[in-house]
Amino acid sequence: MADLLNPVDWLLALLQVLLFALAAPLLAAWVKRIKSRLQNRRGPSLLQPYRDLRKLFRKEARVANSASPLFRAAPYVVFSATLIAASTVPLLAVHLPTAILADVIVLVGFLALARFFLALAGMDVGSAFGGMGASREMLISALAEPAMLMAIFTLTMSAHSTNLSSVIQHVLDSGLLLRPSFLFALLALLLVAVAETGRIPIDNPATHLELTMVHEAMILEYSGRHLALMEWAAQIKLLLYGVLISNIFLPWGMAQQLEPLPLLIGLAAIAGKLMLLGVVLAVSETLVAKMRLFRVPAYLNLAFLLGLLGMLSHVILEVGV
């Protein structure tokens, strides 16, 4: 555990959060670019999301007549809750001072807080689309959360801790082990991550098609800096799930000491892992068609079943006598 009062460590922790926020649009752009390539298009530049965000921040924010103060506050709550959630996830180094915060249940709680305000904001103006989007989002998250917790409990049962840093340290210490429970937890988390970040079989982030949109329906009334914050929060959430999955299941390369060289290696390692994960996401989005909303419970049931099987195979196969 790092020294709690060391200012350099705290500076590093802050820098890591900043890096999280700054790198998030890049991952979204990377996925979009690979997807375009797979569809024989050139695709926008990797800097396009940054330009979009800058443009939106400069624009005037318009608010509907029927909006309550909650509508104005929601983007800030959503953004900061997502950013705090991101700050609990170890990005480059295992042991930062924020490691005490890095509890998985806290992480899930912050994400739930962000989602709660997002859904409230969707319903606030009273437009039909907002309410529809909010109800769908709640349907998806109510089914995704148990699956995610089941997968996470599987991990925490092997590491005997719900602290993310301890889980990662445990995986690093035990070396290369073929654990069936981790395999199932990985698959379950991948399915949940796709559902929670609103990617293709569940929701399509690229369209405003009235009958199918979920996330877009809730932020339909937003403009200007409010919209920018909402979009940025969604990108951070995508990066958060990407980092969570790659750092828990493939933690190799993460810095174990807070020194320049290990940190640089950690940066290169996480960039490589995320690029790979982005390619996997883009390929799967190209291969799979969007699902009807009423098929989503079956999809998330599969995620839950995988989590459950992970836990059972941990108890039966790995703990033994």
Place this chain on the structure above:
Amino acid sequence: MNLAQLGLLEQSIFVLVALALFLSFVLLSQARLTTMIHVFAWQGFLLALLTAIVAALGDNPHLYISALLTFLLKVLLIPAMLHRLIRRLELERHQERLQKQALVMMAGAALVIFSYWVVLPITHMELAHIRNVVSLSLAIVQLGMLLMVARRQVVAQVIGFMSMENGLFLAAVAATAGMPLVVELGIAFDVLVAAVLFGVFFFHIRDSIDTLDVDQLTRLSEEER
């Protein structure tokens, strides 16, 4: 028992067994017959791979033959026969959703826990990890049985029957390093003959009652008219 004390090959046995269990769940929930046959073939493939690994680990050369036999029969021949069968019965696009899918899946998970609990008292075996594999293979047998109970389509029930046999085979390979080769040959050909006979019966059933839904078999045909 500590997983870290085992070699990579032993660990991969666990992964394969767990994947076979997962495929049993997939079989249980899969609506399309064609996909069911594919999944069944994959389960057979896992079994063949596992047999080969056990053969390499325990120096049992006759298990290589049995792995090869499993591969030929369960991955290539029987799935091909089933595919031909459903093509001739014109069931390629047949879909059958389970009536209460979530309930059946939960029952499946309960069966896994139950079989773990059943195998728990057997503590006098030489290796503890073998016992765990036995409990999962027992679960695969019971999931096959659950599939036969939950499904009403005859071809799906036959696939359930064959995945039950997969579970038995798995238990035999993992617990005792395989049955004597003669017994294994006998069982393999029994399954093959069963597949052929089932095919003949399907045509008879369809000719006489014009459907392959077993719920229709409980009614007397006289009553209808």
